[in-house]
Amino acid sequence: MAVLAYSLGKREINQYFSIKNAKLLSVAAVVLLTVFHTASRHYGGDDTCDWLLSSGRFLGDNVWQPYGCMLHKYKNTEAKFCLREKRIAFVGDSRIRQLFYSFIRMMNPEVKEVGNKHENIPFVDGDSTVDFLWYAEVNNSLKEQLMLWTEGSASKPHVIIIGAATWSIKLHNGKSEALFQYKANLTAISDTLEKLAEHSEVYWVLQDPVYEDVLSDSRKMITNEQINLYNEAAVSTLNTSKKKVRFLEASRQAAMETISQSVDGLHLPESTRDGATVLMNSMCNKILKPIDGSCCQSAPPLSVLQKIAAGLFLLSIIIFLILGYSRHHKSRHLPDVESGEEKKPPVVVGQLNPKGPLMAICKMSLIMLYFYLCDRADIFMKEQKFYTHSTFFIPLIYIFVLGIFYSENSKETKLLNREQTDEWKGWMQLVILIYHFSGASTFIPVYMHVRVLVAAYLFQTGYGHFSFFWLKGDFGIYRVCQVVFRLNFLVVVLCLVMDRPYQFYYFVPLVTFWFAVIYATMALWPQILQKQANGSAFWNLALLLKLLGLLLFICFFAYSQELFEAVFSLWPVSKLFELQGSIHEWWFRWKLDRFAVINGMLFAFIYLVLQKCQLLSESKGEPLFSNKISNCLLFVSVVSFMTYSIWASGCKNKSECNEMHPYISVVQILAFILIRNIPGYARSLYSSFFAWFGKISLELFICQYHIWLAADTKGILVLIPGNPTLNIIVSTFIFVCVAHEISQITNDLAQVAIPKESGPLLKRLLGAGVFLVLVLILDKLYRLVHQMFP
Numbered sequence: 001m002a003v004l005a006y007s008l009g010k011r012e013i014n015q016y017f018s019i020k021n022a023k024l025l026s027v028a029a030v031v032l033l034t035v036f037h038t039a040s041r042h043y044g045g046d047d048t049c050d051w052l053l054s055s056g057r058f059l060g061d062n063v064w065q066p067y068g069c070m071l072h073k074y075k076n077t078e079a080k081f082c083l084r085e086k087r088i089a090f091v092g093d094s095r096i097r098q099l100f101y102s103f104i105r106m107m108n109p110e111v112k113e114v115g116n117k118h119e120n121i122p123f124v125d126g127d128s129t130v131d132f133l134w135y136a137e138v139n140n141s142l143k144e145q146l147m148l149w150t151e152g153s154a155s156k157p158h159v160i161i162i163g164a165a166t167w168s169i170k171l172h173n174g175k176s177e178a179l180f181q182y183k184a185n186l187t188a189i190s191d192t193l194e195k196l197a198e199h200s201e202v203y204w205v206l207q208d209p210v211y212e213d214v215l216s217d218s219r220k221m222i223t224n225e226q227i228n229l230y231n232e233a234a235v236s237t238l239n240t241s242k243k244k245v246r247f248l249e250a251s252r253q254a255a256m257e258t259i260s261q262s263v264d265g266l267h268l269p270e271s272t273r274d275g276a277t278v279l280m281n282s283m284c285n286k287i288l289k290p291i292d293g294s295c296c297q298s299a300p301p302l303s304v305l306q307k308i309a310a311g312l313f314l315l316s317i318i319i320f321l322i323l324g325y326s327r328h329h330k331s332r333h334l335p336d337v338e339s340g341e342e343k344k345p346p347v348v349v350g351q352l353n354p355k356g357p358l359m360a361i362c363k364m365s366l367i368m369l370y371f372y373l374c375d376r377a378d379i380f381m382k383e384q385k386f387y388t389h390s391t392f393f394i395p396l397i398y399i400f401v402l403g404i405f406y407s408e409n410s411k412e413t414k415l416l417n418r419e420q421t422d423e424w425k426g427w428m429q430l431v432i433l434i435y436h437f438s439g440a441s442t443f444i445p446v447y448m449h450v451r452v453l454v455a456a457y458l459f460q461t462g463y464g465h466f467s468f469f470w471l472k473g474d475f476g477i478y479r480v481c482q483v484v485f486r487l488n489f490l491v492v493v494l495c496l497v498m499d500r501p502y503q504f505y506y507f508v509p510l511v512t513f514w515f516a517v518i519y520a521t522m523a524l525w526p527q528i529l530q531k532q533a534n535g536s537a538f539w540n541l542a543l544l545l546k547l548l549g550l551l552l553f554i555c556f557f558a559y560s561q562e563l564f565e566a567v568f569s570l571w572p573v574s575k576l577f578e579l580q581g582s583i584h585e586w587w588f589r590w591k592l593d594r595f596a597v598i599n600g601m602l603f604a605f606i607y608l609v610l611q612k613c614q615l616l617s618e619s620k621g622e623p624l625f626s627n628k629i630s631n632c633l634l635f636v637s638v639v640s641f642m643t644y645s646i647w648a649s650g651c652k653n654k655s656e657c658n659e660m661h662p663y664i665s666v667v668q669i670l671a672f673i674l675i676r677n678i679p680g681y682a683r684s685l686y687s688s689f690f691a692w693f694g695k696i697s698l699e700l701f702i703c704q705y706h707i708w709l710a711a712d713t714k715g716i717l718v719l720i721p722g723n724p725t726l727n728i729i730v731s732t733f734i735f736v737c738v739a740h741e742i743s744q745i746t747n748d749l750a751q752v753a754i755p756k757e758s759g760p761l762l763k764r765l766l767g768a769g770v771f772l773v774l775v776l777i778l779d780k781l782y783r784l785v786h787q788m789f790p
Contacts, residue, residue, distance in 0.1 A: 019740060026737035029730060030370055033719050037379045048378070052282055052295035053203075054249045059386035064254050064274040068381035070715045072293025074280050079107045082284035083128040089157040091145070092164045093136040096205060097121070098267055099161065099251075100132040102276035131157075136167035138185040146192045156200060159283060161248070162193075163205030165230040166222050166266065174221040179229055186237040190245075197244035201283065204238055205248045205275070206231045208255035208268065215265035222266065246282075251275030292714035294382045300499075304782045305775065309496035313365035320358040357752045360745045367738055367745075368497045374717055375706040376498065381718035382710040385439030392438040392446060399430050406689035413620045415607060415677045419686045421460060424676075426694030427687070428453045433704055436713060437728075448648035448657055454507075455596040455665040456672075461511055462518060462600025469522040470608060473529040478761060480519060481754045487512050489746050490702050496775075498706060503579040505702055506589050513590070514597045521550050521601075530608065540609065547602060554594050561587065572776055592658060599666045603673075621680040630678045637678075641671035699739040699746075708735040 041047075048069040056066040064071065074082075090100035094117065104123045105111050107130075111123070121132040135142040142164075148154045165182070172178030196202050207227045215222065231252070238245050251274055258272035259265075285296040302310070373379050410419050432453055440446040465483075469475065491508045494500065503509055522528075526542065533539035557564045564587060568577045577586040610616050616624055623630040644667050651657040677683050693700065708731055710717040719734075720727040755761050 019737075022733070023737045023741060026734045029734055033730075034373060034379065037381075037719075041379065047296075048294060049246075049282060049296040052250065052278060053246055056250050056253060058254070058257055059384070060388065062258070062272055062274075063384075063386050064250070064277070065383055065386070066250060066278070066295055068383070068718065068721060069295035070292055070382050070384045070711060071277060071281055071295065072285060072290040073277070074106055074284065076107055076109060078288060078290075079280060079284070080125060080128065082280075082287050083107065083130075085127045086158045087129045087155060088131070088159040089161070090130070090132045091135055091142070091160060091162040092205065093134075093167055094267065095166065095208065096161065096163055097132055097134075098270075098273060099205065099275050099279075100130070102270065102273045103279060104130050106276060106280055136164060137171075138164050138168070138182060138189065140185075143185070143189050143192065146189055146196065150192055150195045156196070159201045159203075160196060161203045161205060161279065163207065163234075163248075165207045165227070165234075166210075166219075169222050169226045169230065170219060174223070174226050179233060182230060183233045183237055186234060190238055190240065193238065193245050194240065202245045203248045203279065203282075204234060204245055206234065206252045208252050209259050211259045211262050211265040213265065214262065219264075219266060248275060248278065250278050291711050292384070294711055294715070299376060299378045303499045304778055305496050306499050308775075308778075309368075309493070313361070313368065316358055316361040317365055320355065320362050323355055323358065357749060360748045363741065364493065364745050367742060368493060370738070371494070371706045372497060375710055375712070380710075381721055382715045383718050384715050385437070387439040387442050389443075392434060392440045392443070395434045395438075396431065399434070400427070403427060403687040403690045406687050407685050408688050410684055410686045413680065413683045414618045415611075415616070415624065415683070416463065416673065417683075419691055420676070420683070421464070422691035422694035423686045424690075424694065425457070425460065425697040426690035426692065428456060429693055429697040429700050430690070433700065433708070436704060436709060437716065444651045444654060444657065445649040447654065448651050448661070449645070451592070451658070451661055452644075452665045452668050455593045455661070456669050457507075458511070458514060458593050458596035459600035459603070459666070459669050461514055462597035463604045464600075465515060465518045466522070466601040466604040467608065469518070470530050470604070473527070473531075475519070475523040475527070477758070477765075478754065478756050481761065481765070482750060483515055484512060485750050485754055486746055487515070487698070489749065490699060490742055494702065494706070500712070501579055502576050503583075503586055504712070505705065506579075506585065507701060508698075509576060509586070510589055510593075517550070518597065518601065521546060530612070534612065543605065547598060547605070550598055550601075551595075554598065558591055558594050564590075572773075575776055575779075592661060593665070595662050596665065596669075599669070603670070618683070619680070620684050623680050624678045624683075633674055634678050637671040637674040640667050641675065644668040644671070696736075696739050696743040699743045700736070703735060703739045703742065707738060708732065 051067045051069055052071075054067070056064055059065045088103075090096050090103070097117065100121070100123075101111065101113050104125075107125050107128070118136075119134055123130045123132075133145065135145065149156045149160075168178050168182050193202055193204075207230060209224045209227055210219075210222055212220075212223060235247060239247070254272070254274045255268055258268060261269050261272060263269070281293055281295050285293045286298070289297055289300070410417060412419070416424075432450060435441070435446060435450045440450070487508055491502065491505045494505065495502055528539050528543045528546070533543060557567075565583055568574060568583045568586060574583065577583050579585040607616075611618075618624065625633065644664065647664075648657070675682075705713050708717060709715065717731055718727055719731050753764065755764070
């Protein structure tokens, strides 16, 4: 009964929630959310600078998250560069002095709080000047200083941060008359502040709350009620229709949760002062434009390549509309969720309808528009990541429960059969997605295990392509083009639309490079195939020698970084592997998993030889080897798997552990394969849930950069503000639907773009080559012009 209920439950889910219905729902959600966010931006009146200065929340211990945008953590070199040739003035009491010290420590971390506290404090760093001016009250002295900047000969600061109130409360014992005088004095300086704000940035710092329980007797009159009254007076007086004076309220909101850590009840501990970071982002984000600092940044202008891409997409839509869309157009066969299969309709040569490819390109155009809106336009919000164990492990447990729920009998029980490898790719990809979303790279044990998953992907690359070439011997250009197209289509389009270099999507260049290496290894003379080496020790040894040659090639490059950089820095090869003008990232990625592919090739060779010699038992329900050998291998595999995990859990330094990773990651990969395949019952089952995601794993990995994460993976896309849980659900749902549709579009276009006939294929390759050269030349010309006329 339980099995019957389980089966009926799954069929009920699949009957009413097909992938087609899911995609329609996701389209409706995207349209509604785009309209909502566009209207909010247009009619709400606030920009990301207002959000940065006015509101936010704590993600965890002392990690401040502004509403709707991301804070960049400025290094001292960045702060100095931004503030060069600038003069900044902090004007106010001891609380402003605290803000002053936190600010200048971002330029020079060695600065100490020394000297008389009730006097002016100058700070000069190179050609940057930051001064603190002691004005504990809003009075005539302060007014004279401000007028000196507007009407006198004194040099006007580029930025003024000003605020005061607690001394007025203290000196007048919290009397109402003092509040009236405070309002009058603010009114007297409001016009002057407005004049200063015409040419300088002026920030009025609202007063932080106090922790009344630990205030000294001389400060007992400074209550939170008084603080609120004085803040209301400042806002009502200075918040004129011109709105040139900005209010720093975010630090006050942050202090509400951290003031209890104050020693004297009035001043915040240094570790909890977020106002300086907020100010630095407000001043510098529009100048340095850090990708992980979306506050106070406008959308970047379209590059030449982006304009070309937009033009091509628009042209395809116009042509499609002119041709018209046939109502009798038959849709693709949708994936069967129950079986996990993806069946492709046969393509009949000579009967190709041009509207089919045009329809696919039109869909791709709309999808790329969504990509652009998510991660380049000022429409959707972004937030920074914050790692906690619960944000990583709770979703992990949840998806593995779902994976077990969708366990089914496998159609074949061979080692690493297609359903099992899809399942493997699927759960690994889901783990990697959760890893990226939760920011788990800061937790080294998780980081090291995820590094093994990336190595396992490359291991599968070596295993799968070696097996294909070894068994079928198909080295034709059609097969090569099919693989390269399916791997690179989405990335090439994203490079144009999102204005990012090819190496930015590092995994695709890595897999494409290793496919080329595998192809060259197997295709070059002497070509050794299974049918040729069958029963011949000589040819088997010859193949092992080829693999040894590949290993030596890898080691030669790995231990000669200068040669590696010299080879991959040559133009135009460098355009494929450079990131920000350097190939260091490519070197790091390549070196980290340099043995994974050859390990997969060697494992495939050993497995296929053992299979050919009938030394394996792959029947349903039977262990892979004899009971004794199977039990021994299982024991060794479990111990090896756990040993690696224990070692990874003890890692304290990423760089040191990364040095060991290329040599020992294969231990956990092989251990997993044996644990998963030695028991016959384990080979007979697979998770259709994981296998479904495995079929679109490449699209999931690439799409996450811009429509699930944000700011080029540095942050998180926010579609539903104010509700993180609902936001994750909605954004994930849309993200998965988009990835699945892109996978189908890629498959459809591959059938059209890569014909089997050699003549048309060579012509298209020539056309693609010419297009690529033109793109490279245009890109180089654009950068030269931009350097000459910045």
